[in-house]
Structure formats: structure tokens, C-alpha cells
Amino acid sequence: MSALTPVAILALALAGALSVACLEQAVAGVAVGPLELVRRAWRQVDKPLSTPRHHDAWLFHLAPPLLLVASVVALAMVPWAPGFRGVELTTGVILFAGALAFVTPAVFMAGWGGGRPLVVLGGFRFVALMLAYAMPLAMVLTAVAAPAESLQPAVIVDAQHAVPTGLVQPLAFALWIPAAMAVALMAPFDLANASEELQGGAFGQYGGIHAGMVALARRILVLALAGMTAALFLSGWHGPLLPPAIWMALKTLAVAAGMLWAGRRFPRVELDRLLSLAWKFAIPAAIGAIAWSGLVTLLFYA
Amino acid sequence: MVVKAHRRLVPAVIVPDVGAWAMWGRDLPALGFRAASAPEHAELMVAPARVPKALGEAIGAAWARMPPPRRHIALGDQLADGALLADVLAEAGQGREPDPHEGGHGDMDDGDMMAITGEPSADGLVMEAADVELGPLSSPLPGGLVVSASLDGDVVATCTVRALLHAPASSLAPDPLTPAAWSAAHAIARGESGGWGPRLAAVEVERALSHLVWLWRLAAVLGWPQLDVEVSGAVGAVIAAEHDLTAPSRRVARVADLLDSSRRLRSRTCGVGIVCAEEAERRGMGGPNGRASGLAVDARAEEPCYAAAGFEVVVAQDGDAQARVLVRAREAVQALRLAERLREEDPPAPAQIEGPRGCVRVSPAPAGRGPSRLQAPGAAVALTLTGERAVGLSWSRALVALASFDLSPWRVES
Numbered sequence: 001m002s003a004l005t006p007v008a009i010l011a012l013a014l015a016g017a018l019s020v021a022c023l024e025q026a027v028a029g030v031a032v033g034p035l036e037l038v039r040r041a042w043r044q045v046d047k048p049l050s051t052p053r054h055h056d057a058w059l060f061h062l063a064p065p066l067l068l069v070a071s072v073v074a075l076a077m078v079p080w081a082p083g084f085r086g087v088e089l090t091t092g093v094i095l096f097a098g099a100l101a102f103v104t105p106a107v108f109m110a111g112w113g114g115g116r117p118l119v120v121l122g123g124f125r126f127v128a129l130m131l132a133y134a135m136p137l138a139m140v141l142t143a144v145a146a147p148a149e150s151l152q153p154a155v156i157v158d159a160q161h162a163v164p165t166g167l168v169q170p171l172a173f174a175l176w177i178p179a180a181m182a183v184a185l186m187a188p189f190d191l192a193n194a195s196e197e198l199q200g201g202a203f204g205q206y207g208g209i210h211a212g213m214v215a216l217a218r219r220i221l222v223l224a225l226a227g228m229t230a231a232l233f234l235s236g237w238h239g240p241l242l243p244p245a246i247w248m249a250l251k252t253l254a255v256a257a258g259m260l261w262a263g264r265r266f267p268r269v270e271l272d273r274l275l276s277l278a279w280k281f282a283i284p285a286a287i288g289a290i291a292w293s294g295l296v297t298l299l300f301y302a
Numbered sequence: 303m304v305v306k307a308h309r310r311l312v313p314a315v316i317v318p319d320v321g322a323w324a325m326w327g328r329d330l331p332a333l334g335f336r337a338a339s340a341p342e343h344a345e346l347m348v349a350p351a352r353v354p355k356a357l358g359e360a361i362g363a364a365w366a367r368m369p370p371p372r373r374h375i376a377l378g379d380q381l382a383d384g385a386l387l388a389d390v391l392a393e394a395g396q397g398r399e400p401d402p403h404e405g406g407h408g409d410m411d412d413g414d415m416m417a418i419t420g421e422p423s424a425d426g427l428v429m430e431a432a433d434v435e436l437g438p439l440s441s442p443l444p445g446g447l448v449v450s451a452s453l454d455g456d457v458v459a460t461c462t463v464r465a466l467l468h469a470p471a472s473s474l475a476p477d478p479l480t481p482a483a484w485s486a487a488h489a490i491a492r493g494e495s496g497g498w499g500p501r502l503a504a505v506e507v508e509r510a511l512s513h514l515v516w517l518w519r520l521a522a523v524l525g526w527p528q529l530d531v532e533v534s535g536a537v538g539a540v541i542a543a544e545h546d547l548t549a550p551s552r553r554v555a556r557v558a559d560l561l562d563s564s565r566r567l568r569s570r571t572c573g574v575g576i577v578c579a580e581e582a583e584r585r586g587m588g589g590p591n592g593r594a595s596g597l598a599v600d601a602r603a604e605e606p607c608y609a610a611a612g613f614e615v616v617v618a619q620d621g622d623a624q625a626r627v628l629v630r631a632r633e634a635v636q637a638l639r640l641a642e643r644l645r646e647e648d649p650p651a652p653a654q655i656e657g658p659r660g661c662v663r664v665s666p667a668p669a670g671r672g673p674s675r676l677q678a679p680g681a682a683v684a685l686t687l688t689g690e691r692a693v694g695l696s697w698s699r700a701l702v703a704l705a706s707f708d709l710s711p712w713r714v715e716s
Contacts, residue, residue, distance in 0.1 A: 029531070040310065047369045050342050117432035121456055121697065187525060196442040196522045197698055200340035207342050207369050267570050268525030270698055271456070 005087060009076045016075070017219035020256055024219075027260040041212060050207035052115045060113025063106045064206065064213035070102035071220040078227035079154040081237050081245035086153075093141050093151045096228060100137070100183050103221065104130040107185070107192050110214075111202040122202035125271055126185075126192035132278035133179045139286035140179070143172045143293035144232045147301040153228070157236035159301070166233035168296055172289040173233050175282055177259070180229060182274075184221040187263030191271050226256035313338035315364045317349035317357065317387075318438075318445025318467075318711065321515035325479045325508075326380045329541045331534060341367035341440060347391075351376035352384035356466040357446060360439045361387075362394030381478060383470045431459065438466050438711070442522040442701065444479075446711025449704060451692065458700040461692040463685050467712045476676045477712040482508040483657030484664070484676070490651055491664040491674055499647045502607070505655060506641035507547075510554060511540050512658035513590070513634040516708045517557065520627065523705045524570050532557050540638075551638045558631040571623035575691035575703030578621050587687065588680035589660025591707055594629040595621035601656035607649030611640050623706035630708070659684075659710055678714040685709060 018034050025032045052060055077096040079085040089095055104127060111123020145151050147168070148159035156165075166173040182189040193201030203214045230236060230251035237244030314335045316323065323330050330336070330348065338344035341364040353361060365372070376387050437448040446467040452460045469476045475484035482504040489501060514537045521529040536557050539550040561567050577587065582595035592599045593616060600615045602608040616632045618625035655662050657678070665675040688707045692700035 028527070036310075050367075050369065117434045117453065118436075118697075120432070121453070124456070187527070190525070191698075194525055194698070195339035196525065197701055199436070199440070200342070204340045205342055211343070264527040264531075265566075266526070267529070267566055268698070270570065270696070272696060273569070 006076075008084065009072070009086060012080070013072055013075055013220050013223070014216075016223040017216050019253070020219040020222050023253065023257055024260055027257060027264060041215070044215070045209050045212040047208040047211075049210055050205060052113060052205065056113050058113075059109040060115075060205075061210070063110035063113060064210045064217065066102060066109065067106035067217040068213050068220070070099050070106060071217045071224060073099035073102075075220055075224040075227070077153060078224055079157055079231050079236060080227070080248050082154075084245070088152065088154060091151045092153045093145055093156070093232075096153070096224075097138050097141055101130075101134065103183055103185075104134075107202050110206070111192065114202065114205045116199060116205075118198040119200065119202060119204060122192045122194070122198045122204075126202065128271065128275060129182055129189070129191060129278075132275050133182050133282070136175050136278065136282040136286040137179045137183070139283075139290055140172045140176045141232075143169060143286070143289045146290075146293045147297045149297075149301075153231050157231050157238070160235035161238050164233060164235035164238075169233075169289060169293055171285060171292060175286055175289060176229065176233065179282070180225040181259050181263070184225050184259075185218055186222065186259055188266040188268045189274065190263075190268065191274070194268055197268075222256055222259070223252070226259065227252045229255045310334075311336040312346050313344050314346040314348045315341050315344045315368065315440060316445070317347065317353055317361055321519055322445060322479055323348075323377070324515050324518075324537050324541060325511060326378070327541055328377060329538045332538055332542075337440070339440075341365075342369060344368050345372065347372070347374040348377055349374065349387045350381050350384075351379045351387060352381050353387050353390055354381060354384045354446070354467050356468070357438055358385055358390045358393075360437075361390050364439050365391050365394050383473065430455075436701075442519055443705060444519070444709065444711045447709055449692075451697075451700070453697060456697045458692050458695055458697060461689045461700065461704075463689045463692075463704065463709065465685060465709065465711050465713045469712060476714040477659075477678065477710050479710055479712060480508060480512060480657050480659070480662070483655050483662050487655045487657075487662045487664040487676075488674070490653070490655065491666050493651075495651055496648070498607070498649050498651055499644050502649070502652070503641040503645035505657070506637040506644065507540065509658045510550075510634040510637040510641070511537065512708075513630040513637070514540065514554065514557070516630060516705075517627070517634075520702075520705050523701050524567075526566070529557075529560065532560055547638050547642050551635070551642075554634050554638055558635050561627055561631045567627060568624060570702055571627055571706065572620075574623040574695070574699055575688075575706055576620070576622045577687060577691070579619075582621065585683050585687065586680055587683050589657075589684075590629050590633060591626060591684060592660070592680070594618045594625040601652075601654035601661045604654075605649075605652045607644065607647065607652065608640065610649075611643040611647075613640060623702055626706045626708075659708060662714075676714060681710065681714050 018037060021037050022034055051057060074096055076087040077092045107126040108123040111120050144165055145156060148156040150156060178189065185193055193203050195201045195204055206214055230248060234251045237248040239247035311331060312335050314337065316330065316337050320330050320337050335348055347365060374387065374391060432453045434453055435448065435450050437443055438446050443449065446465065448464045448466060450462045451458050469478065474488055475481045477484065486501050486505050514533055518533045518537060521533055536550065536553040539553045543550045577595045579596035582592050582597055588599050596617060596619045598615045598617050602613055603615050616629050616636060618629050660678060660680045663677040667674050684707050688704055688709060691703045695703060
């Protein structure tokens with residue numbers, strides 16, 4: 001990691017968030033140029049802040065920065081190319097999961113600080129959802145790390161030079177995608193910010209730069225999760241002919257586009273259904289994924 | 303996937319709501335406006351020049367929550383009765399700023415109060431109760447409808463649905479959302495014998511539009527962007543169609559196809575808010591809601607001109623939200639087909655008019671003096687039943703149940 005890495009990650013966060021925003025519009029069937037999106041973002045940021053008068057206003061003000069920090073830390077763990085591996089730690093995967101864990105308090109603080117009953121309900125929904133899905137998420141990360149015998153994302157990418165993990169461990173991949181979408185507050189798992197149901201949802205009452213931070217953080221989260229999915233399951237920068245960074249960018253964009261597309265095709269899933277799916281199916285299945293990963297590791301990787 | 307260049311839609315607080323404007327022939331998304339998710343995100347307020355008095359307080363509260371620079375525009379004079387929008391906003395500007403923690407809502411004393419209390423959550427856990435209020439503005443339900451519920455955790459323990467709006471006795475259409483049906487009912491009362499082809503065709507187009515607008519709201523409640531886009535396109539096509547109904551028919555058929563075979567729809571609507579046939583009959587539920595419960599109640603079934611145009615009553619048996627969706631989707635397709643046939647003919651006057659939400663009747667005043675008596679049987683029953691059906695469901699299911707009944711925010715005598 002050089003001194004320039006943090007600067008590069010911040011630049012990537014801004015450029016990536018803009019690309020995700022463009023992708024969102026394209027998936028919705030609308031062509032909007034990046035300049036127009038920047039102009040709209042500026043319009044948003046230029047507005048005054050809104051403040052709830054009672055309740056815990058400091059929670060309300062603290063939630064957007066916390067969400068932003070969590071998303072940038074998660075992004076920093078993603079290995080993008082052999083020459084640009086983000087912040088390289090031997091426990092990068094754990095820190096990635098740790099950063100995602102901070103999304104939960106951020107959403108809950110936003111909901112609680114908002115003070116309206118339905119908005120608080122949005123915060124509670126997210127806590128319930130993440131209590132259920134944090135476990136399969138972490139277990140899937142364990143399963144993916146086993147063949148590489150490392151928790152370092154770049155090492156896990158290199159372990160897939162022959163076959164992508166998504167093919168070797170399809171169950172882990174299938175469990176990861178919905179859980180990742182739920183963490184990133186993406187439809188159809190956007191129960192916490194279901195604006196029609198919850199009078200705007202957990203982030204519905206933010207205005208001005210707060211709303212801008214939330215919008216930015218959510219897009220960075222999508223980028224980080226799509227990038228990590230490409231790295232952990234789709235063999236990251238490995239690929240023929242094209243330069244490694246291009247492969248990684250293409251895979252990341254494809255994952256993000258797929259997740260955004262699914263969000264438009266399906267109605268929002270009910271909380272009860274998601275929770276029973278998590279506790280009754282996803283967690284036992286994640287144990288199965290770990291067992292399968294162990295078997296595969298012993299037979300083919302060790 | 304069609305990608306088209308798009309100008310920015312201005313987020314707005316829309317009074318009463320996007321659907322009502324569609325019923326009045328204004329396609330707001332095509333005009334460049336969309337409903338903001340909360341007044342805090344709105345730049346503009348779009349309202350008729352005169353707004354119903356019952357909405358005055360809610361409009362003031364929404365205006366106070368809108369960040370500067372905020373603007374308002376009056377789009378037209380659809381509601382003859384009511385206070386001037388500019389006066390309402392000026393009053394809101396002078397008065398105290400409404401507390402953001404009070405859900406801004408209309409006059410509590412106005413409207414039919416129907417409190418229903420039921421058993422709290424089935425799991426028996428004791429939760430902290432919370433009172434929530436949805437509407438009358440910026441909600442997925444029709445503007446002017448207020449849902450007051452107390453939640454036990456996220457399960458609805460009590461639910462009250464009120465229709466705030468009431469047209470003055472002198473107005474011809476007690477429900478301004480279905481003007482064609484009421485004008486046809488008045489024509490029957492006046493004993494008019496000519497011009498029924500175009501008149502009945504207008505009623506059928508209105509039915510298709512009303513069902514689509516309802517589906518649009520349901521798409522918002524379900525959080526289903528694909529359905530929202532399809533329905534929004536169909537609504538725009540019906541509004542834009544002058545004479546040729548081929549293009550709107552195709553779009554409406556596409557919406558019906560999407561719903562007909564959809565497991566995605568089933569996952570959210572199957573078994574929600576069931577009204578069985580026996581109960582529907584006992585309580586006098588009419589219109590598409592009654593037909594979704596298996597009752598073949600339709601004033602059009604008795605009319606020879608409809609039979610000649612190939613009309614068959616659309617009925618479903620399950621009585622749940624899914625049945626109500628499918629009945630309305632098929633009726634919308636059927637209505638445009640009927641409109642095309644009826645327009646060319648010159649049938650005799652029908653005995654009764656079946657409006658989009660059920661039968662509408664105009665009885666001439668006794669001795670020919672005073673206003674005529676306007677009735678919409680089954681409208682009040684729908685309000686009560688809806689509140690009852692929401693009790694015991696989780697909030698998101700309760701909203702689906704509430705939205706599935708297609709309530710009108712305008713009160714008409716039953």
C-alpha cells in the first residue's frame with residue numbers, strides 16, 4: 001500500500017458511485033449522462049438540512065456519515081488489479097464483513113433519529129434482517145476463503161486462476177447474492193427504505209447534504225459488494241486477452257447490473273418470508289456450503 | 303429494453319394524487335412531475351386551483367415540510383368547490399409551523415369514523431404499541447383517504463379507514479374521480495334516449511383508466527418497478543388516445559399478461575384480505591370487489607347492448623387481493639374492447655350504470671324539486687371491510703390488503 005492508495009480509493013469511490021448511478025438509470029430504461037447526474041446531485045446537496053425537533057437528533061445527524069465511512073472502508077478492501085489491491089490486509093475479508101456490519105447501526109440510527117413510528121419501523125426491519133443474514137454472509141466468506149487458505153482478498157482471487165469459486169461453490173454463491181443485496185439496501189430487499197410503505201423509509205427525512213451522503217454511500221456500497229462478488233466468486237481480474245483491470249471492471253459492472261435488474265423485476269419481498277428463509281434455510285445451507293468447501297479444498301486445492 | 307433520453311421529473315407533492323390527475327386526463331409523468339417520497343424531497347406542489355377544505359390542513363403541513371425554494375402550481379379547476387390553493391398556503395405560512403412528528407392530516411372530525419379493533423399479533427409477544435397515520439397526502443393510497451392504525455410491533459392491532467372528501471349536494475358527480483359514470487347515470491334519470499353509444503364507451507374507457515390507476519397505486523405498495531413502468535405506460539396511452547384505442551388496448555393487455563402468470567404477484571397478494579362470497583353477499587359488497595369474491599354482480603349483465611358487444615361478467619372465486627387484481631386487470635382489457643364496439647352503435651338507454659367501483663344510481667328528486675338523490679351502493683361497506691381486513695396482518699401485508707379494495711376518497715351515500 002502506497003501513500004497514494006487512500007486518494008486512489010476515494011477517487012474510485014466517487015467515479016464508481018457515478019457509474020453505479022448511471023447504471024441504475026440505464027437499467028430503468030432511461031438514458032441520463034454522467035454530467036446531468038452530477039448536476040442533479042449538486043441540486044440535492046444545495047438544499048437545506050432537515051432536522052427532527054425531538055428525539056435523538058444526534059443519531060439522525062450521525063447516521064449518514066457512519067454509512068458513508070462503512071461503505072468506503074468496505075470498498076477499500078476490494079482488490080481491483082494485481083497492481084491495485086486496495087488496502088491490503090491479511091484479514092481483509094473479515095474487515096470487509098466488519099465494515100458491512102456498521103451499515104446496520106447506521107440504518108437503525110437514521111430510523112430511530114427520524115422519530116416517526118413508521119420510520120423507526122424501517123430501522124427495526126433492517127436490524128431484524130441483518131441479524132438473520134449476517135450469519136450466512138460471514139459463513140459464506142469462510143467457505144470462500146478455505147480453498148485459498150487465506151483471508152486476504154487478493155490471495156483468494158489468485159486461488160481462482162483456474163476455476164472461479166462461483167462454479168466450484170454454487171451454493172455459497174447463491175446464498176451470497178441475496179444477502180449482499182440486502183446489506184446494500186437494494187430492491188427487492190429494501191425493506192428499511194420502502195418509501196411507499198414507511199412514509200419515506202429510514203432515510204426518507206434527510207435533506208440537503210445528508211441526503212447526498214446517503215445516496216453516495218448507497219452507491220459505494222453497491223460498488224463494493226459487486227466488486228467483492230467479482231473478486232471472491234468470479235475470479236476477479238483473471239481472464240484472457242484483456243488487461244486484468246478491465247476484466248475486473250467488466251465483472252463488477254455485470255454483477256451490479258444484474259442486481260439492479262433483479263430489483264426492478266421483482267416486487268419487494270416480505271420481511272416474514274425473508275426471515276423464515278434466513279433462519280430455516282440460509283443458515284443451515286451455509287453450514288452445508290462450508291462442508292462442501294472443506295471437501296473441495298481437501299480433494300483439489302490442498 | 304427501450305432506453306430513451308429522459309428529462310428530469312420534478313419531485314412534487316401532488317394534491318390529491320397522481321392517480322386522480324390521470325382520471326382528470328392529465329398524465330403528470332408526461333408533464334414532467336413525479337410524486338416525491340416525502341414532502342422534504344419535493345420542490346413543487348401541484349394542486350387544482352381550488353382544493354377541498356378537508357385537505358386544507360394536510361396541504362399546509364406538507365407545504366411547511368417542503369424545503370425552500372418551494373413553488374406551487376395550480377393545474378386546473380377540476381373541483382368547483384373548495385378553498386383557493388393560494389389562500390390555503392398563505393394561511394399555512396402565517397400559522398405556526400406544524401410539528402414534524404405529528405403526521406400531518408386533515409380534519410379529524412370530518413369523515414366516516416369506522417374503528418375496528420381486533421386481536422393483536424398472533425405470536426402472543428407483547429410489543430410496544432405505536433400509532434401511525436397514513437394520508438391524506440403523500441401516501442400510496444388515494445389522496446384524501448386516511449388510514450389510522452395502531453401497530454403492535456409491526457402487526458396491525460386496530461385500523462380505521464376514513465374518506466375525507468365529500469362533494470357538495472349541488473354537484474353532479476359526487477365522486478369527481480368517475481365523472482363519466484355519474485354523467486351517464488344523470489342522463490338515465492333525465493330519460494335521455496339518444497347518444498348512448500359514445501356515452502357508454504366513455505364509461506368503459508373510464509373504467510379501464512380507473513382500474514389502471516388503482517393498479518398503479520398497488521405497484522407502489524408492492525414496490526414493483528416493472529409493474530409501475532408498464533401500468534404508467536398504459537395509463538399514458540389511455541389518456542393520450544383520442545379515438546383509436548388499439549395502442550392502449552395493446553398496452554393494457556401487456557399489463558394483464560404480466561399479472562396473469564406472475565408468481566411474483568402471487569407471493570405478495572395470495573390469501574391477503576380474504577372476503578368470502580357469503581360475507582360479500584351478506585354485506586352487500588358490489589363492483590369488482592364483489593366479483594372477486596365470486597358474486598356475479600354487474601349491472602351490465604342485464605343490458606342487451608352489452609350482451610351484443612360480447613360482454614361477460616368477470617368473476618374470480620378466491621376473494622383475496624390476488625383475485626381483486628386479476629378481476630380488475632381482465633376488466634380493463636375487456637372495457638377497452640367494449641368501448642370500441644359500443645362507440646359505433648346506438649343502443650337504447652340502459653337501466654343502470656356500472657361504474658368502475660360498482661353500481662351508481664341517480665334517483666330524481668321527489669316532486670321534481672330539490673337535488674336528485676345520488677347513491678353508490680357498497681361504497682361505505684368497502685371502507686369498513688377494508689379496515690377489518692387489515693387487522694392482524696403485518697404492516698406491509700396490511701397495506702396490500704388496504705390498497706387492494708380500490709377505495710374512493712369521496713364519500714357517496716350508499
